[in-house]
Structure formats: C-alpha cells, structure tokens
Amino acid sequence: MRKYSVFAVAREALRGHKGWGPHWASPEPRKQYDAIIIGGGGHGLGAAYYLAKEHGITNVAVLEKGWIGGGNTGRNTTIIRSNYLYEESMDIYEHSLKLWENLSQDLNYNVMYSPRGVMMLSHNIHDQQSFKRHINANRLYGIDNEWLTPEQAKAYCPPLDISKTARYPINGAALQRRGGTARHDAVAWGYARAASDRGVHIIQNCEVTGIRRDETGHVTGVDTNRGFIGAKKVGISAAGHSSVLMQMADVRVPLQSQPLQALVSEPLKPIFPCVVMSNSVHAYISQSDKGEFVIGAGTDQYNSYSQTGGLQIITHTLDAICELFPMFRRVKMMRQWGGIVDVTQDRSPIQGVTPVPGLYLNAGWGTGGFKATPGSANLFAHLIARGEPHRLAAGLTLERFRTGRLIDEAAAAAVAH
C-alpha cells in the first residue's frame, strides 16, 4: 500500500497524478477462510481490519452483495456522539468516540472527523429533565456533556431562533463538544484500504444465499452467487438484512427492518457550525464540508426493504427545520434517499454469539449505527477472534430478550424514531 502523506501528494503532483493505485484489491474468493464477515459496510470492513491488526487473523473475507459504501454506511447523516443514558450504551459509544479521535492516523486515510459539537435542543420541561439526567449520567461516567441556556445555545449556533414567540420555543440545550461528524464514504474506503493492505479479501457483488452447517450444527461456510465459500467462523453485519441472513441459519432475531430517510440541500457557504438535534419536533441537521445541509428524517412506521420512504416523513422534518432556523426557509433540497435500518424493541444493538456455533451477530444498530462504526467493529473483531464478547459489549447479547435485561434506550435516543 502506498502511504498517503504530504510527500506523496507532492510527488504525484509532479508526475501528473499517474501513480495512484486502487484503494483495495479485488481478488477471486478462496475456497476456505479462517473467518467470513457478511456485509461490507463500515462495521464489517472495520471488523476485518481489527481482526487482522489486533488479533493476527488475516485469512478473512468480507462479502458485500453490492459495492463498498453503497449501503447504510454511505446513506446516513454522519453524526457522532456518545451521550447515551445507560452504561452498556455509554461503554460502546464512548469506546467508539475515542477511536474516532485517532482514526485518520490509524488508517492513514482522512475520514474528516470533525468534533464540532452536537447540540440537542430542549423545548419543554420534560426535555429539560431528561437531558439533565443524561448530562449527570454522562459526567459521572466520565463523558463530556453540558447544559446550555437558550442564549448560550444561540451563541454556539447563531442561526438558531430562540425567540419566545417561536413556533417551537427553546428553554435550553445539551451540548457534547466532542461529538461531531465524519465523512461516511471515507470511513468505508479507509477501512477497506487498510484491511486489504493486511491481506483481507474484499469481495464485492457477492450475495450470500445460504449458511451451511455440519451435523453438529457448527457453521462450515456460506453459499453465495459466486459459489460456496468455507469458514469455521461467520460474522453477520448486514444492517437491515441481518434478520434475513439469520433466517438462513434458522434463527429468529428480534429485529424489524424499516426505511430511514435523509436528504441534502444545495451547497451553501459555511453558516452552520455544529450538529443540532431536536427530539420533540424531530429534526437533525448539520452542514457538510461541501456546504450541503445534511438533514435526517424519521423511520417509516411499517417494515420494508424498499430503500425509499414516505414523503410525509421528510416534510415533517423540514417543517421543524424551517421553524427552528427561519433563515433556511428558501434553501432548496437537492437529493433524498432511504436506507433500511434494523431496529430492536429496546433500540439498543445486538452484538454477540448466536445459538449456532461459529455464527456471530452484529446488528440492531437501528437509526444510529454510523457513530458506532469503529467501536462496534473493534469489539466485533474481538468477539469473532475469541468467541466471546469483549467486556464493553457484554450487555448487548441476543439473550437479553429472553432474560428481560433490556437496555431501554428507546426513551433515551436523541430523536424519537
């Protein structure tokens, strides 16, 4: 792999940029691997990278049915934060945030992590009580989060309308300064490049059609549209399609697949300095480095794999954005799209072993999986390598729906999906 540096850029500038090679290799699949990861999104590619880097397992394949960066990794609104309520959540999201802080250096790839601050607006006394509870829980756990008055919120984000006569008046805000955004494509590409460099096979346009097991029930490999590929360990990290894959191994999982939409505006000059979220009126918005406003809507109410969604959902979000930021009322929206997210009943992810020996599951990240990418990938690699969960992911098991030990972030999410 050619290392990226200022010297490499200077050298290539003199040579007409003819020396840049592909980011990752596209080899033919082998007959047998030590481990297979199904799903070439950030979580899957990252897990392959950490398997190679931290656990010395390089005979690994990542199978992606589409192309790298074409799934939810390239469809989300790129928000990063760790201000969750429960310890199980704070553990994994804070682990992730710490990895984000050094990810560009680690991968030698600029993922454009930008800790510009994530501000959550409080509109009523219930919001205020809930946010202050979060702030206290976070600070006791060593995670930064602070309360702002409306005037302080306005100072942090000048386009915000804090007038008393606003349609959605604001009585304060919670701010996590280390939160922010990153470039989502770059995360997938960076992990793919770094994993490929360590010997991982990245196989695109390879759809898994079956999961094979031997007579003891242990996984032996997967059937794909490119033939059978063997492995004693298979990790599923396929977002909205995770339950479809689990059904191939005859395991039912508590996941529901729903469309989640996002949209971007025409590019504008830098005007919006941070990420703003509002739970009560359902809106979240930031400005990308290209200048586009990146806006997230809610999930549709029904299960679907259509990668689209209802117009009324984004209309509702834009109504709220226009009220909170009156100066954006005449901004034109440029593109809209949908992704399929897998949602659990307690809105917390599932990462752990399954009833099938050798089959591991990383799913249920629902509407907030991007921020977890490095942390989830890192701990999923640990799970696949050791066969048991890392301490930081120990609570995210599939069994919690049987034991009743749920992690009820449903009431604690930043926005009510």
Place this chain on the structure above:
Amino acid sequence: MLLIYCPYCEEERSELEFRNAGDAHIVRPANIAEISDEEFEEYFFLRQNPKGLIYERWRHIHGCGRFFNAVRDTVSDRFHVTYKAGEPKPDLDAEPKTNETVETYEALEGVAE
C-alpha cells in the same frame, strides 16, 4: 406514502389516516403467567420481518378507528389484500403472483439498454 384500502370503510385512503400495528395473527397465550422465558420471548419479541409478503395489522386511526389486517410485499410496498380483524389468513397461492421487483434506483441503471 401508501394508499391503504380499509375493509370497514370500503375505500382507499392515504397512509396519514392509518397507524401500523405490527405483525398480525399473534395470539396472546392464555396461560401467560405459566409460560417459560423462551415462550414469552417468542410471543413478545420475535417477529417475522420477512423480505417478501408480510401479514400485518393496521388501524384506521383517523377514520373508523378499527383494526384490520393486510398482506403487503415489503420489497415493493404493494398491498395484496386487506381483510377484517378475526378473518383467517388469506390463501395467497390462489392469487396471481406479481412481477419481480427491483430494490433500488441503482438496480435499474443499465437495464433499459
């Protein structure tokens, strides 16, 4: 936005009038205090989530207010049939099958040539 046929009002109305209420044909165990944790998980948490035909409940909340069931394709979002609560699962094999649908706009690219 979906157009949904309410079998009670006997007309197609916009999705805005309806609330999705999850899987249809789930029966609450009569002996709920005695069932095992596995059985409770099965009843309470595990759902079908099929990529294909789903049997689901809807409520015409801003209309007649009544629950009814529907069969919908989760890839195309097309409704096959809606039927009143309490009626048996319809026999879909008797129905004509729809053409195979494509998932995304990207999947259509290049097909026309």
